[in-house]
Amino acid sequence: MDFAKIYVRAARVFKGKTDPGRAAIGGPVAAKRYRKLQEDYQEAASTVQEQKLLITQLEEDLRSFNAVSSMFRGEAEGEPVTGSQVEADVVAEVVKDVIPGVTAGDKTAVDSILPIVQSQRERYRLRAQELEAHSLGQQQQISLLQNEIDKLRSDNVKLYEKIRFLQSFPAKGGQASSEDTESRYSMQYEERLDPFSTFSRKERQRKYMNLKPYDKITLSMGRFIMSNKVARTIAFFYTLLLHSLVFLVLYKLAHTESCKRDYAADCHAKQFLKLGNPPDHLFATCRDPERAEELKILKEEDDRIQIIKLDVTSQTDIDAAARQVEDRVGDRGLNLLINNAGMTRKRQYVGNLNRDHLLEQFDTNVIGPLLVTQSLMPLLLRAASLYNEPDSCNKAAIVNISSILGSIAENKSGGMYGYRPSKAAMNMVTKSLHEELKNKGILVAALHPGWVRTGIGGPEATLSPEESIKDCLNVLSKLSTEKSGCLLSNNGDKIEW
Structure with missing residues (x-):
């Protein structure tokens, strides 16, 4: 039925009804026509009411139909029709199913329903987006609240544990003691909740994650040792044992070197006692007379030997040794002084000085x-002034045991930045003493004993202490003013400074 024609007829009926003069002209025919039009009007009104009900039902059906948008996929499937044509066809199918008497080709009905469907679809789409955004926000808020609840639950459990711990102690010392304990644990609890403490923990964790693998292993081992009683005990005794071994090794090395020096002194003493004209007094100095077993044996065999404690780095020992020598020799003075003290350090090169x-x-x-x-x-x-004879070691002499390593001219390898300069300085001291004492009857010479198997020379040296001392005594027996103030080798040759 054409709804536009129905509305026109109804309008004409109402118009004729309001004009009584015109209604009366028709007579019975007009009355019959009027009744006919009134019936048509009632029928049209009933039809409109039914359509309103159908539209309401259609809206309800659209609300429950969530997949309306899935029906508009014609282009994705390769169909040549447009979106509006698809919508019109779908709406026509729906109208045909829900409104009896309306065909799929009835364009007027389709055009009247299509805007309603489109507006409802757009409104539901916007509403669905709003609901999705609101739902996402609610989920995030719920997640944050859940995290806060978990943290509060954990803090409450810890607080309850502390309260139970405090309650397990009997009240001793009155209420003040209990309040102090509660205050102390309350402060600890507040520190746990302090944001700065949390930040510090996170910062420590960040620094730990930035460490290299071997640093993490070292830190973990340290934490394990410090947190475990058995591990701490083992580490303590292991460290103590290791330090004891290092101490014993160093002590053994020092003792060996000292024994080698004492042995060299023993050799000096033995060689002097074997001379054709041995001295009346022989002073043998060492840093620790108690450990100089060879010197003790020589002293028991010959009372001309006097053992004196002397560490040349101690002024107290130097002064005490000078007094002992003076007490023994008296006005006769001292004829020969041999400065034999010396030491070196291994691996003296630039980079480890x-x-x-x-x-x-x-x-x-x-x-x-x-x-x-x-x-x-x-x-x-005093000794130089008592003897009227040519200058020699029998009159008065100073012999400084030096080394060819202190010669600047003979330096071909470098290194030994402590030993070489010190021996070069000793050579300079020898030269200065010679210039100062040459007119006072005292000879001064620096003597290179050769490469000797001692603590300094090492086991690969070419000369034994006995051989070196024999050569040196031979040089000293021939020392004169011509070679005073020079650096001499163990065979008596001059070595360039």
């Missing part, structure tokens, strides 16, 4: 012998 080691070598190799010479100088001058 140490200030203390360098100063130690200069103190032992140069400063100490010079101060010993200064303390015994009055006895040497």
Whole structure:
């Protein structure tokens, strides 16, 4: 039925009804027509009411139909029709099913329903987007609240544990003690909740994650050892044992080197006693007389040997040794002083030098012998003034045991930055003493004993201590003013400075 024609007829009926003069002209025919039009009007009104009900039902059906948008996929499937044509066809099918008497080709009905469907679809789409955004926000809020609840639950459990711990203690010392304990644990609990403490923990964790693998292993081992009683005990005794072994090894090395020096001194003493004209007094010095077993044996065999404690780096020892020598020789003075003290350090190259080691070598190799010479100088001058004979070791002489390594001209390999300069300085001291004492009857010479198998020379040296001392005594027996102030080798040849 054409709804537009129905509405026109109804309008004409109402118009005729309001004009009584015109209605009366028709007579019975008009009355019959009027009744006919009134019936048509009622039928049209009933049809409109039914359509309103159908539209309402259609809207309800559209609300429950969530997949309306899935029906508009004609282009994706390769169909040549447009979106509006698809919508019109779908709406026509729906109208045909829900409105009896309306065909799929009825364009008027389709055009009247299509805008409603499109507007409802758009409104539901926007509403669905709003609901999805709101749902996502609610989920995020729920997640945050759940995390806060978990944290609060954990804190409450810890707080409850502390409360139970405090309640397990009997009340001793009155209420004040209990309040102090609660206050202390309350402060600890507040520190756990402190954001700065949380930040510190996170910062420590971040720094730990930035560590290299071997640093993490070292830190983990340290934490394990410090947190485990058995591990701490094992680590303590292991460290103690390791330090004890290192101490024993160093002590053994020092003792061996000292014994080698004492052995060299013993050789000196033995060689002097075997001379054709041995001295009346022989003073053998060492740092620890208690461990100088060979010297003790020689002293028991010959009372001309006097063992004196002397560390050339100690001024107290130097002064005490000078007094002992003076007490023994009296006015006769001292004829020969041999400064034999010396030491070195291994691996003295640029890159591993140490200030203390360098100063130690200069103190032992140069400063100490010079101060010993200064303390015994009055006895040497006294001996030089008593004898009217050519200058020699039998009259008064100072012999500084030096080394060819202190020669600048013979330096072909470098290195040994503590030992070489100290021996070069000893050579300079020898030259200066010679210039100062040459008119006072005292000879001064620096003597290179050769490469000797001692603590300094090492086991690969070419000469034994006995061989070196024999050569040196031969050089000293021939020492004269011509070779005074020079650096001499163990065979008596001069070595360039």
